[in-house]
Amino acid sequence: GDEQSIEAELSTFSGHMKQVGMILRSITTRSLVILDELGSGTDPVEGSAIARSTLEYCLTHAALTLVTSHHGVLKQFAYAKQEVINASMEFNEHSHLPTFRVIQGLPGESHALDTARLMLLPEEVLTKAEQYLGSEAVQIGSIIKDLEAKRRELEREETEMHQRFLSLQREVKELQLRELRVKQRETHLKMEQTTSLNRFLLEKRKELENLVSELKQGELTKTKTKSVKTFVQDIESKVKLSEQELEQAELELEEELSTEEVILSEGMDVLCGSAKREGKILKDLGKGRFLVALGSMRMTLKASQLSVPKRQETTVSVLFQSSAAEPKLTLDVRGMTLEQAISALEIQLESALVHGMSTFSIIHGYGDGILSKGIGxxxxxxxxxxxxxFALPEDGGMGKTYVML
Structure with a gap:
């Protein structure tokens, strides 16, 4: 504030210098020095000189210093010193009001004439003031305005470039997604082919059983029976070969998926596991692993085991597989503490949800009922x-629990 005092025989400048002197005598390398309107309240030339020497003193003592000033000398000083940075308050040329946005690296104008005009000072006074200001000062102000205009233009171009980059990034992701879907469809067709072959094989096995039954009744020769077995063996070989081809296709798809990990990001909707349960990526954990929300649960899943929902056009979702083992039809927790049993049950639930299992059972035994109650x-x-x-009496009764998902 203004430290002038008639009783203490202090003018505005004297009071200001008194406070600055107290600060300078006590600064250290750990000090934060804040000086408002440094060098004001006296002759501008002398005030500028004092302000500059004060800044140099703070630099010598390595104190972090923040200074506000209207002195042009200090703006030039900041340009000349690598340790000092110019900054200014953004000024709206249309409303003639500050935006209170700090712009680093660019010195500001005082906008004294603009402010005076806003305060309805007579235009005649303002016109003469502009004449008295001199062409050099006007030129400097014009240069600063041009720099500010170029800064705004650069910011606009930077924003446009960023939007273009995001647009191109979305297009690349969409192309990658289309390629991925094609490969998934190819694998799906191979799976259908194998299913069809397995169904065919099952029919032929039934046919063989009927033929063997007839053979026992003496209606077929051993030679004919042997030829039928050979036929079935050939079919089994064909199915095995088809399954090997499918496994190879799945491996290739996983490799392709692993190369597409870059297109996965936080916030994407994903399909999880063979059950195709919907989830959302919460966080990229790195190394091809993602934290995914699946209903009320959160799981860590692999990108190579994620698939993309067809409804998404420009974002990629992924199907994951939990790091837990395959789910068990029956989880046996007998002999465990309650804490151990709950931990095992959490893993079982996670695996069951990911793999689409709708029911399983837990064997906890009778005991004193702690496991049964805690699990419930x-x-x-x-x-x-x-x-x-609880299970049916003949299947374990109160020592076993059925779970439906």
């Missing part, structure tokens, strides 16, 4: 669990 409470707290109940 945990299952009731899980949104993914539709129902759970």
């Amino acid at each position: 409470e945990y299952l009731r707290s899980q949104r993914s669990v539709k129902d759970h109940r």
Whole structure:
């Protein structure tokens, strides 16, 4: 504030210098020095000289310093010193009001004439003031305005370039997604082919059983039976070869998916596991792993095991597989503590959801009921669990629990 005092015989400048002197005598390398309107309240030339020497003193003592000033000498000083940075408050040329946005690297104008005009100072006074200001000062102000205009233009171009980059990035992702879907369709066709062959083989096996039954009744010769077995063996070989081809195709697809990991990002919707459950990527954990929200659960999944929902056009979703083992039809937790049992059950639930399993059972035994009660409470707290109940008496009764997802 203004430290002038008639009683203390201090003018505005004297009070200002008194405070600055106290600050300079106590600064260290760990000090933060903030000086407002440094060198004001006296002759501008002398005030500028004092302000500059004050800044040099702060630099010598390596104190972090923030200074506001209207002195042009200090703006030139900041340009000349690598340790000092110019900054200014952005000024709206149309409204003639500050935006209160700090612009680093660019010195500002004082805008004294603009402010005076806004305060309705007579135009005659302002016109003469502009004449008295001199052509050099006007030229400097014009240069600063041109620099500010170029800065705004650069910011606009930078924004446009960033938007173009994002647009190109989306187009690249879309092309990569299309290629990925083609490969997935190819693999799906091979899976259908194998299913069809397996169905055909099952029919032929039934036919063989009928032929063997007839053979036992003496209606067929051993030679004919042998030829039928050979026929079935040939079909089995064909199915095995088809399955090997399918496995190879899946491996190639996984490799392709791993090269597409770059297109996955936070916020993308994904399909999870063979059950195609919908999820959302929460975080990229690196090394091809993602934290994915699956309903009320969160899981860490591999990018190579993710698939893309068809409804998405420019973003990629991925199907993941939990790092846990394959789910068990029956989870045996006998002999475990409650904490160990709950931990095993969490892994089982995660794996069951990912692999599309709709039901499984838990063997916890009777004991003193701690496991049975604790597991029941945990299952009731899980949104993914539709129902759970004790097994039938002949299947374990109260020592076993059925879980429905």
